[in-house]
Amino acid sequence: MSKEKSIQDILESATEEGRTNLTEFESKQILRACEIPTTKTELVNSKLEAIRAARTIKYPVVAKITSPDILHKSDIDGVRVGLASEIEVRHAFDDVMASAKAQFPDADIWGVTIQEFIPQEKEVIIGVTQDPSFGPTIIFGLGGIWVETLEDVSFRLPPISIEEAEKMIEEINGYPILAGARGGKPADIETLADIIQKIGDLVMEYEQISEIDLNPVFAQKEGEGATAVDARIMLKDTKDDSEED
Ligand code: ADP
Ligand code: MG
Numbered sequence: 001m002s003k004e005k006s007i008q009d010i011l012e013s014a015t016e017e018g019r020t021n022l023t024e025f026e027s028k029q030i031l032r033a034c035e036i037p038t039t040k041t042e043l044v045n046s047k048l049e050a051i052r053a054a055r056t057i058k059y060p061v062v063a064k065i066t067s068p069d070i071l072h073k074s075d076i077d078g079v080r081v082g083l084a085s086e087i088e089v090r091h092a093f094d095d096v097m098a099s100a101k102a103q104f105p106d107a108d109i110w111g112v113t114i115q116e117f118i119p120q121e122k123e124v125i126i127g128v129t130q131d132p133s134f135g136p137t138i139i140f141g142l143g144g145i146w147v148e149t150l151e152d153v154s155f156r157l158p159p160i161s162i163e164e165a166e167k168m169i170e171e172i173n174g175y176p177i178l179a180g181a182r183g184g185k186p187a188d189i190e191t192l193a194d195i196i197q198k199i200g201d202l203v204m205e206y207e208q209i210s211e212i213d214l215n216p217v218f219a220q221k222e223g224e225g226a227t228a229v230d231a232r233i234m235l236k237d238t239k240d241d242s243e244e245d
Contacts, residue, residue: 010022014068020234020236025113050090054089060082062113062229064079066113070109097109118229122177125143126214128209136158140154140172141174143216159204188222188225195217209234210236213234
C-alpha cells in the first residue's frame with residue numbers, strides 16, 4: 001500500500017464516521033506509513049487471537065483497550081505492560097475489556113491491541129499542538145513529571161530540518177539528561193530528531209490533522225533507536241452547517 005493511500009484512507013474513514021480522534025491503533029498505522037518507529041501492534045477481539053498475536057510479536061507484550069471513545073487508557077485501567085506468558089495475556093485481555101465496559105458502558109470498543117514491549121530507557125514527548133496565532137506547532141520535551149510539572153518544552157513551526165530538530169532537543173533545560181549527564185549513557189538523539197522532523201512533515205502534508213501526541217516516546221541509548229509507544233492523532237472538526245446526508 002502506498003504511503004498516500006494508507007494515510008488518506010485512515011483519515012477519510014474517521015471523518016466519515018464523524019470522529020475527530022483516531023485510536024492509538026490508527027495513529028500508529030500512520031506513523032508506520034511515515035517511517036516513524038513505533039511498536040509492532042495487532043488489534044484482536046478474543047483471547048485466542050491475543051495469544052496468537054503475542055506469539056507472533058514475541059513476549060513480553062503489552063495489552064491496551066482500543067476504543068475511539070477512550071482517550072486516556074490508563075485512567076480506566078486499560079493498559080497492561082510486561083505480559084510474559086499466555087496466562088498473563090488471557091487475564092490482561094479480560095481485565096482491560098471488563099474495566100472499559102464497567103467505566104464506559106456506552107463506548108464503542110474495537111478490542112484490545114497486543115504490542116511489543118519496549119524497555120524504558122529515557123522518556124520524551126513529541127507532538128503537534130495548535131497555536132491560536134501560528135497554527136500547527138511542533139512540541140518536544142522530556143516525558144513524565146518533566147513536561148507536566150516543569151513545562152520544560154521547546155516549540156517550532158513546521159516544516160523543520162533535522163538540524164533544527166536537533167536544536168529543539170538541545171534547547172530544553174533537561175537536555176543534559178538526554179546527552180548523558182553524570183556518566184549516564186547518551187540517548188539516541190539522532191532518531192529523536194528524525195521523528196520530530198517527520199512529525200512536522202506529516203502535519204504539513206495532511207492539513208486535516210489538528211494535533212499529534214506521541215506520549216511517551218522511549219529513547220534507547222545512542223545508536224539503538226527510539227520508539228513511539230503511545231500515539232494519538234486528532235483531526236480538525238470539518239463538519240459544516242449544511243447537513244449532507
Ligand atoms: P495512556 O492512554 O494512558 O496515555 P499509554 O499507551 O501511554 O496509555 O500507556 C501508559 C504507559 O504504559 C506509558 O506511559 C508507558 O510507560 C507504558 N507503555 C505503554 N505502551 C508500552 C509499550 N509498548 N512498551 C512498554 N511500555 C509501554
Ligand atoms: Mg500515553
